[in-house]
Amino acid sequence: MLSNAMLDALSLATLYANGNNTKNNEVTDALVLPLKSKLVDILDIGNNSDNVDQSEEYDPMADINKVKDRLTSFAEDSVGQPGMLQHLLNPDVDYNIYAAMPRRKELIGTYFTQKERPNLARLLVKDVDRYSYKLHCSTDSCSCNDDNEENACVFRLVPCPYEGCEDRFSWKYREQHDIDCQYKPVPCPNDCGMDIPRRDVHIHVRDRCRLRAAACPLSSFGCTSVVQAQDVTSHLNENADKHFMLIANRMAEYQTVMKDQSNRIRMLEEKNEKLERELKQKTVQLQSKNEAKAVANDVKKLSKRLASLEGTCKTQFKKIEVDRRNHKK
Numbered sequence: 001m002l003s004n005a006m007l008d009a010l011s012l013a014t015l016y017a018n019g020n021n022t023k024n025n026e027v028t029d030a031l032v033l034p035l036k037s038k039l040v041d042i043l044d045i046g047n048n049s050d051n052v053d054q055s056e057e058y059d060p061m062a063d064i065n066k067v068k069d070r071l072t073s074f075a076e077d078s079v080g081q082p083g084m085l086q087h088l089l090n091p092d093v094d095y096n097i098y099a100a101m102p103r104r105k106e107l108i109g110t111y112f113t114q115k116e117r118p119n120l121a122r123l124l125v126k127d128v129d130r131y132s133y134k135l136h137c138s139t140d141s142c143s144c145n146d147d148n149e150e151n152a153c154v155f156r157l158v159p160c161p162y163e164g165c166e167d168r169f170s171w172k173y174r175e176q177h178d179i180d181c182q183y184k185p186v187p188c189p190n191d192c193g194m195d196i197p198r199r200d201v202h203i204h205v206r207d208r209c210r211l212r213a214a215a216c217p218l219s220s221f222g223c224t225s226v227v228q229a230q231d232v233t234s235h236l237n238e239n240a241d242k243h244f245m246l247i248a249n250r251m252a253e254y255q256t257v258m259k260d261q262s263n264r265i266r267m268l269e270e271k272n273e274k275l276e277r278e279l280k281q282k283t284v285q286l287q288s289k290n291e292a293k294a295v296a297n298d299v300k301k302l303s304k305r306l307a308s309l310e311g312t313c314k315t316q317f318k319k320i321e322v323d324r325r326n327h328k329k
Ligand SMILES: [Zn+2]
Pocket: 136, 137, 138, 139, 141, 142, 143, 144, 153, 154, 155, 156
């Protein structure tokens, strides 16, 4: 816990030291080393035990949590910008800050190695627990490994036995870790017989468990049955008749709809035909009307011309008549 808090603190501090500008993502000696030495200072190893009365009720975890609190605010304190951690806890915070964290943690990990951090954490534990020995043993170095289980130190470091978990803890606290470990396989709450890592149980129950509730695949045809996922096939087999009726009913419904539709189409076609016929008639009528008009125009023109010709003829006749009379005289 302390080792991880140290890594988090230093990573956050470098992020803050650079400001929120994630483009300026460089991790340099000049940036990290002063911060690292500040961090080792605030661990204050040698001065962390408040255990003046050395009583039996003394809880070394209380002092360890104080160190952890100092580590939590380290990033803000070290770059002199209080309140920024608050900003990070805000759900609207710039996603880039979160995105920069794993990468930065990785980079910082090379400055503050997996060897250094647990060693410092161990020193801290010994520091606060130097009177009661509740978290570590009283020998100078906790390397009291003995091949004989009975003699071996209860505080010896053991790795978590479950696949995927990288935690290490005192053998004494293995049961406590067992209760919390997210990688411990636990039995499915549906009693399907499977053991699933604690952190994946909800996914198993929701999507994978053969005993999870599953709707019949023909629910859209009206089957309301909900069965266990493993029983879907047998549900389909056992209810073949019922499902057949559901499908047949649905087909009949579709047929009625189709009939209605084709009736409607026929009606529309007939209407369309009628309209087409009417249109043709009108066109023909219109054409003959136009032709008649043209003929009438021609007749008009012709009679005009006839009238003028008549006029001309009359004038000519008159002339001829006058000439003839004159001639007789
Ligand atoms: Zn020991």
